[in-house]
Amino acid sequence: MTPKQRMLIEATTKRDEAEALLRTLLDAKATSERNLRDIGRDDMVKRVTGRSSLDRAVASAQRLLESFNRVLGDLRRELDEEDLKLLASLDAEPARA
Numbered sequence: 001m002t003p004k005q006r007m008l009i010e011a012t013t014k015r016d017e018a019e020a021l022l023r024t025l026l027d028a029k030a031t032s033e034r035n036l037r038d039i040g041r042d043d044m045v046k047r048v049t050g051r052s053s054l055d056r057a058v059a060s061a062q063r064l065l066e067s068f069n070r071v072l073g074d075l076r077r078e079l080d081e082e083d084l085k086l087l088a089s090l091d092a093e094p095a096r097a
Contacts, residue, residue, distance in 0.1 A: 002083075004075070004078075005083060009090065011068060011071050012072065018064045021061050029052070029054040
């Protein structure tokens with residue numbers, strides 16, 4: 001396996017992990033907001049800063065995911081046929097969560 005192929009595999013794996021993290025954070029945010037609403041409380045951090053801690057974490061995970069997608073896009077433009085086949089097989093695998 002070439003260094004470029006290892007980089008592709010690692011970047012794809014990390015991108016998949018970032019996607020899973022984002023989904024988890026979005027679920028946690030929805031649960032937190034529902035729980036606060038159910039008990040009639042406000043998010044104190046959000047009241048003071050305008051954004052909850054989970055809002056900030058979601059935004060950070062989204063930026064991370066965008067970065068991985070840019071890296072993978074850059075790598076795809078520089079790939080040979082063998083690399084493209086490897087990448088296609090990685091994209092076809094179910095996401096690791």
